[in-house]
Amino acid sequence: MATVSFSKVVKSYGDAEVIHGADIEIGDGEFVVFVGPSGCGKSTLLRMLAGLESISGGEIRIGDRVVSHLPPKDRDVAMVFQNYALYPHMSVADNIGFPLKMAGIAPAERRTKVAEVAGLLGLDGLLDRHPRQLSGGQRQRVAMGRAIIRQPSVFLFDEPLSNSKASAAARSGSATGW
Numbered sequence: 001m002a003t004v005s006f007s008k009v010v011k012s013y014g015d016a017e018v019i020h021g022a023d024i025e026i027g028d029g030e031f032v033v034f035v036g037p038s039g040c041g042k043s044t045l046l047r048m049l050a051g052l053e054s055i056s057g058g059e060i061r062i063g064d065r066v067v068s069h070l071p072p073k074d075r076d077v078a079m080v081f082q083n084y085a086l087y088p089h090m091s092v093a094d095n096i097g098f099p100l101k102m103a104g105i106a107p108a109e110r111r112t113k114v115a116e117v118a119g120l121l122g123l124d125g126l127l128d129r130h131p132r133q134l135s136g137g138q139r140q141r142v143a144m145g146r147a148i149i150r151q152p153s154v155f156l157f158d159e160p161l162s163n164s165k166a167s168a169a170a171r172s173g174s175a176t177g178w
C-alpha cells in the first residue's frame, strides 16, 4: 500500500464543476470509505485516482509520485467497478488470473496464486464456472480477486448504490489485509 493525496483537485464536465477543490490525505495502509448521496462525486474521485478521468485542476500523488497525468497502467492502482466488468467468456480462474497473464507470469505460478486468492475470497470450487453461473456476491468477489491478485499499491472499490457502503468497506477491508 502507499499514501494517497489529493491537493485542491477540481473536476468539471463541460461547464458543470462536480469536484470543487478536494484536499484528501490517505495514509499508508489506511482504509477509507467515501459516503454521500447519489451524484455527489464518489466515483469521479476514484476514477481520477485510477487515471480513468482527467483532472481539471490540482494534483494527485501516490507515494512520492505525482500521478495526475500518468496513464492508468503506470499508477499501480486496481479498481473494482460497479458492474464488476468480468470477462463473460472466461472461467472464474481465468478472470482472476488475467492480470498475471498480462504480466507474463507462467501458468504454474498463476494457478498457485489464483488458488490462494480464491481461498481467501471463498471461491474454491467455483474456479471452472463462468460469470453467468455465479450469484451477484460471487461475481463481486471474482472482481475483487482479479484486482488484488497483483497486489497493487492502491485498491479501489466502487460499490453499487443499491448496496450499503459500510458493508462494502468491511468486505474490501478484509481483502486488502491480504
Ligand SMILES: Nc1ncnc2c1ncn2[C@@H]1O[C@H](COP(=O)(O)OP(=O)(O)OP(=O)(O)O)[C@@H](O)[C@H]1O
Pocket (backbone or CB within 6 Å): 013, 018, 036, 037, 038, 039, 040, 041, 042, 043, 044, 045, 161
Ligand atoms: N462523463 C460525464 N459527463 C458529464 N457528467 C458526468 C459524467 N460522469 C459523471 N458525471 C456527473 O458528475 C456527478 C458525479 O458523478 P459520480 O458518478 O462521481 O457520482 P457518485 O457520487 O459516484 O454517484 P452514485 O452514488 O450514484 O454512483 C454527477 O452529477 C454525474 O451526473
